[in-house]
Amino acid sequence: MALKTSLLVNLLMFLVLTSVVSAIIKPRLSVIPRTRSKTSITTTTTSKKDDRKTFYYTQTLDHFNYRPDSFTTFQQKYIINSRYWGGANTSSPIFVYLGAEAPIEEDVDSILDDYAPIFNALLVYIEHRYYGESVPFGSWKEAYSNTTTLGYFNSAQALADYAELIVNLKHNLTAETSPVVVVGGSYGGMLASWFRLKYPHIAMGALASSAPILNIDDIIPEDYYPIIVSKDFEEVSKTCYDTIQQSWSIIDSHEKNGLPFLTQKFKTCNPLNSSSELKDFLEGKYCEAAQYDYDLPPLANPVNRICDAIDELPKGTDVLTRIAAGVVAYIGEQSCYDIDTYNNSTDQSSLGCKDTYGVSFTPRPHWTATEFGGHNIKLVLQKFGSNIIFSNGLKDPYSGGGILENLSDSLVALTTTNGSHCLDIQPAIWLVGQQASEVKIMKGWITDYNTMLRKENSGQGGVVASSHIWLTVIVMSLSFAKPMQVLQILLF
Numbered sequence: 001m002a003l004k005t006s007l008l009v010n011l012l013m014f015l016v017l018t019s020v021v022s023a024i025i026k027p028r029l030s031v032i033p034r035t036r037s038k039t040s041i042t043t044t045t046t047s048k049k050d051d052r053k054t055f056y057y058t059q060t061l062d063h064f065n066y067r068p069d070s071f072t073t074f075q076q077k078y079i080i081n082s083r084y085w086g087g088a089n090t091s092s093p094i095f096v097y098l099g100a101e102a103p104i105e106e107d108v109d110s111i112l113d114d115y116a117p118i119f120n121a122l123l124v125y126i127e128h129r130y131y132g133e134s135v136p137f138g139s140w141k142e143a144y145s146n147t148t149t150l151g152y153f154n155s156a157q158a159l160a161d162y163a164e165l166i167v168n169l170k171h172n173l174t175a176e177t178s179p180v181v182v183v184g185g186s187y188g189g190m191l192a193s194w195f196r197l198k199y200p201h202i203a204m205g206a207l208a209s210s211a212p213i214l215n216i217d218d219i220i221p222e223d224y225y226p227i228i229v230s231k232d233f234e235e236v237s238k239t240c241y242d243t244i245q246q247s248w249s250i251i252d253s254h255e256k257n258g259l260p261f262l263t264q265k266f267k268t269c270n271p272l273n274s275s276s277e278l279k280d281f282l283e284g285k286y287c288e289a290a291q292y293d294y295d296l297p298p299l300a301n302p303v304n305r306i307c308d309a310i311d312e313l314p315k316g317t318d319v320l321t322r323i324a325a326g327v328v329a330y331i332g333e334q335s336c337y338d339i340d341t342y343n344n345s346t347d348q349s350s351l352g353c354k355d356t357y358g359v360s361f362t363p364r365p366h367w368t369a370t371e372f373g374g375h376n377i378k379l380v381l382q383k384f385g386s387n388i389i390f391s392n393g394l395k396d397p398y399s400g401g402g403i404l405e406n407l408s409d410s411l412v413a414l415t416t417t418n419g420s421h422c423l424d425i426q427p428a429i430w431l432v433g434q435q436a437s438e439v440k441i442m443k444g445w446i447t448d449y450n451t452m453l454r455k456e457n458s459g460q461g462g463v464v465a466s467s468h469i470w471l472t473v474i475v476m477s478l479s480f481a482k483p484m485q486v487l488q489i490l491l492f
């Protein structure tokens with residue numbers, strides 16, 4: 001059935017545990033594959049770069065208590081492109097891209113460059129705490145040095161960072177009433193959907209691309225990911241799928257005496273110490289190929305490439321020769337293959353992952369679902385949430401952890417059969433159909449919002465507003481005043 005489920009599950013069990021934000025999956029939850037440089041697949045013009053200005057916001061370290069050390073701050077990086085903005089006091093929206101487990105530069109080339117002129121939108125990209133330049137405690141080394149400094153590294157704090165910064169920025173721009181739509185992909189897509197649910201007064205909508213928000217707790221079976229990887233390969237070629245399936249036991253059969261043989265066959269840079277090293281490597285590559293199965297150069301349709309190489313060798317060719325040919329087709333000709341890619345990766349995204357710190361560092365495993373929800377999601381959200389697009393490409397193994405059916409009229413699932421991970425928010429219009437739907441839906445939200453805002457401003461909202469102010473006065477007074485004063489305030 002699945003490629004080789006046990007190890008894969010191990011590899012792919014990821015997640016956003018409250019205290020450590022990032023993923024322990026391989027490949028991780030990123031919008032683009034690490035192995036592919038973004039510049040090679042985009043055509044960012046210099047003018048787009050010139051439109052972007054970088055700023056730093058003095059951000060609060062700990063949003064959730066009033067102990068003196070909570071008021072420690074750090075510099076949070078954010079980038080603005082105001083070229084297309086209609087301005088405050090117009091109906092133009094602000095799109096806020098919520099950074100995820102990577103420096104924010106990796107995300108600025110996105111579909112938002114195409115959406116901005118359509119919406120006359122202001123574009124804001126905010127870096128996630130503990131990544132890029134947005135690290136507390138003065139340096140990256142200090143911030144990651146021990147569990148005390150890492151204790152502020154979690155999704156709830158990150159969402160609060162975004163909330164504080166957006167409110168402050170809107171205030172500075174005198175754009176308090178401008179509609180805000182938050183956007184994110186992968187883990188960032190999870191953040192976008194959670195942000196909309198937690199902070200509806202700050203974002204009136206969210207575009208959550210390839211967001212596996214059900215991959216927490218025990219909401220869905222853990223093996224959904226390898227099952228989809230297997231399906232992707234099987235759909236491309238049944239013989240390829242069968243060959244891969246046969247290969248695992250053949251690789252294992254070399255564990256005792258055949259490791260030098262495997263080392264030579266797969267041209268690994270270091271001698272193999274066990275057959276599982278090779279299997280981990282192959283699994284990682286198959287997963288990556290399925291997750292990022294884009295129809296794009298320089299590595300278009302990697303699943304097809306791997307399978308073509310496996311299938312096209314002459315009849316009678318042995319299984320391992322075929323598998324090795326698949327690796328070469330995917331990675332390219334190399335003098336040797338470094339199969340330890342994931343283990344000593346030094347990029348921040350990998351270093352921020354849970355497995356770097358060992359399994360014991362998994363505080364409160366059920367808290368994510370308690371904090372953000374996920375169980376019985378349709379029942380819970382259909383009468384509560386609104387204005388979220390959950391977009392998924394069904395070839396993306398992570399789509400199995402996403403929302404694939406409409407939860408309500410405005411909690412909408414958009415899927416593309418042949419799409420893969422985060423394809424809809426990549427730059428350039430690749431998923432024309434899905435993107436057109438996204439634009440239409442978001443335009444609807446913004447029009448509705450502006451209509452309601454105008455009604456509110458033209459007086460109909462006056463009563464609500466003033467009673468709201470009174471309620472605030474009373475609540476504040478109740479917290480701070482002595483009983484007698486409260487009575488006076490209430491009577492007054």
Ligand SMILES: *[C@@H]1O[C@H](CO)[C@@H](O)[C@H](O)[C@H]1NC(C)=O
Pocket residue numbers: 088089173174175
């Ligand atoms: C927007 O309107 C408010 C209230 O009418 C005004 O105070 C503010 O200056 C305006 N902002 C801009 C940027 O024009």
Ligand SMILES: *[C@@H]1O[C@H](CO)[C@@H](O)[C@H](O)[C@H]1NC(C)=O
Pocket residue numbers: 137142145146147148149
């Ligand atoms: C953790 O690291 C910080 C910053 O380097 C340091 O000030 C603190 O004493 C360390 N705490 C522990 C418990 O090691």
Ligand SMILES: *[C@@H]1O[C@H](CO)[C@@H](O)[C@H](O)[C@H]1NC(C)=O
Pocket residue numbers: 055056057058165168169172
């Ligand atoms: C808003 O303006 C204040 C005062 O100039 C500045 O300190 C702060 O960084 C600005 N906030 C944002 C989000 O730009």
Ligand SMILES: *[C@@H]1O[C@H](CO)[C@@H](O)[C@H](O)[C@H]1NC(C)=O
Pocket residue numbers: 268270271272273277339340
């Ligand atoms: C085998 O183990 C050695 C020592 O731990 C290590 O340096 C080497 O990278 C391992 N080989 C592979 C292929 O990972």
Ligand SMILES: *[C@@H]1O[C@H](CO)[C@@H](O)[C@H](O)[C@H]1NC(C)=O
Pocket residue numbers: 276277278280281339340343
């Ligand atoms: C990577 O590291 C993990 C845990 O440290 C180990 O179990 C695994 O065998 C290593 N994989 C490779 C390919 O060296």
Ligand SMILES: *[C@@H]1O[C@H](CO)[C@@H](O)[C@H](O)[C@H]1NC(C)=O
Pocket residue numbers: 338340341342344345346
């Ligand atoms: C692993 O670490 C070694 C030594 O630091 C380095 O030469 C090699 O390029 C690294 N491999 C990867 C995939 O990062």
Ligand SMILES: *[C@@H]1O[C@H](CO)[C@@H](O)[C@H](O)[C@H]1NC(C)=O
Pocket residue numbers: 404405406409412413414415437
């Ligand atoms: C959800 O509803 C939208 C229309 O609002 C529709 O385009 C889309 O196909 C529906 N999604 C699914 C998965 O049925």
Ligand SMILES: *[C@@H]1O[C@H](CO)[C@@H](O)[C@H](O)[C@H]1NC(C)=O
Pocket residue numbers: 417418
């Ligand atoms: C998906 O791709 C396959 C293979 O290229 C093609 O046969 C199929 O028609 C595509 N499906 C859709 C819905 O585009």
